[in-house]
Amino acid sequence: PNYISVNKLSNLLNCRSEQLVEDLTGLGFANVTQNYILSREYVELILQEYNYELPASRRLLNAQTVYDELKSPINPRLLNKRPPVVTIMGHVDHGKTTIIDHLRKSSVVSQEHGGITQHIGAFQIVTPLSKRKITFLDTPGHAAFLKMRERGANITDIIVLVVSIEDSIMPQTIEAIKHAKNSGNETIIAITKIDKIKQPKERERALERITADLLVHDIQLEQVGGDVQVVPLSARSGENMDLLEESIILLSDVMDIRAEDSIKIAAEGWVLESQVKKSVGNVATVLLKKGCLQKGNILVCGNTYCKVRNLLDGAGRPVTKAMPSDAVEVLGWREVPEAGDQVVQAKNEAQAKKYNAKRVALLQVEEQAVNVERLNLERGIKK
Ligand code: GDP
Ligand code: MG
Numbered sequence: 001p002n003y004i005s006v007n008k009l010s011n012l013l014n015c016r017s018e019q020l021v022e023d024l025t026g027l028g029f030a031n032v033t034q035n036y037i038l039s040r041e042y043v044e045l046i047l048q049e050y051n052y053e054l055p056a057s058r059r060l061l062n063a064q065t066v067y068d069e070l071k072s073p074i075n076p077r078l079l080n081k082r083p084p085v086v087t088i089m090g091h092v093d094h095g096k097t098t099i100i101d102h103l104r105k106s107s108v109v110s111q112e113h114g115g116i117t118q119h120i121g122a123f124q125i126v127t128p129l130s131k132r133k134i135t136f137l138d139t140p141g142h143a144a145f146l147k148m149r150e151r152g153a154n155i156t157d158i159i160v161l162v163v164s165i166e167d168s169i170m171p172q173t174i175e176a177i178k179h180a181k182n183s184g185n186e187t188i189i190a191i192t193k194i195d196k197i198k199q200p201k202e203r204e205r206a207l208e209r210i211t212a213d214l215l216v217h218d219i220q221l222e223q224v225g226g227d228v229q230v231v232p233l234s235a236r237s238g239e240n241m242d243l244l245e246e247s248i249i250l251l252s253d254v255m256d257i258r259a260e261d262s263i264k265i266a267a268e269g270w271v272l273e274s275q276v277k278k279s280v281g282n283v284a285t286v287l288l289k290k291g292c293l294q295k296g297n298i299l300v301c302g303n304t305y306c307k308v309r310n311l312l313d314g315a316g317r318p319v320t321k322a323m324p325s326d327a328v329e330v331l332g333w334r335e336v337p338e339a340g341d342q343v344v345q346a347k348n349e350a351q352a353k354k355y356n357a358k359r360v361a362l363l364q365v366e367e368q369a370v371n372v373e374r375l376n377l378e379r380g381i382k383k
Pocket of ligand 2: 093096097098
């Protein structure tokens, strides 16, 4: 079936339905109950979280694929280097926010703007030595990220996994390791709070312990002949933060991260955040994956479209264009697009409207299927 209740799914997964409800809420689902109906795309995600994998042939065609028709065919000649997109993960209190805050202060925008940055879900820095750009995604909103993964989007290139020198690996560290493995992202280990252990011998012992603990979870650091870089740092004092940045660049060079960045192809990206702003109307932060986005371009997203009225950077300043791995605020949406939805450039407004309509029609078909399933379920319960 393409739809299933939380109750039924918990039976299949052999877990308590209360537990599944709790897990789903943690994943960003709102108002989940045991009778909540999940569509196939969500079920696939949940199965992934529980380490189940469905055969690819059974995947549901989702309404988003309507926009695939607008995309440009891959043209290797247009591939150019782009900045890496980085997410910071790890156990609670191990120092993620402190690292982000430290990096934010050195961000391109805040340097030019005396530290005033808006929250747009991502920010960019230029590394101190190599003068290269890195895009950091901050506090990734759960539901939006789930949605992107569900659509096959892996918007992150590199995961910085933080491990506190005092605690070594903890339950959420292990979760993050699993996530990194499943998503196929490259990892860098940041050992945080090294300022807390000043005694060199003691510090060395703590680092050795973490190296061993990581090995148990199949993370092979350079110290033990593996290829995972490790950076012991203090986000509080700033010690080795530059080393972390350069390690990211080094890894991104090895990965040879590229995208087609020409105006000749249809731009593609993902909505990280969206909102209605009093002064400017509907706004979406778009992380650009390919193409070159400019004022006047037409974008489709979900059931709405946009004639790009303006592009703003993290300080709210207009920019003339956005390139791959840039995150920009896009103004001019008919309606607020949803976080986690894909954005694709259309040739003109007529084409955008046509594809919006196509998607709406497809969604209606899917919705009817939900209703039928819900009816069948109710009947089943009555029996
Ligand atoms: P998060 O939950 O992973 O985002 O962790 P936070 O960044 O909020 O850090 C948790 C606590 O550890 C806060 O009180 C921080 O001030 C502290 N902390 C984070 N990094 C460091 C560090 O490098 N050195 C020291 N001494 N404290 C740190
Ligand atoms: Mg935090």
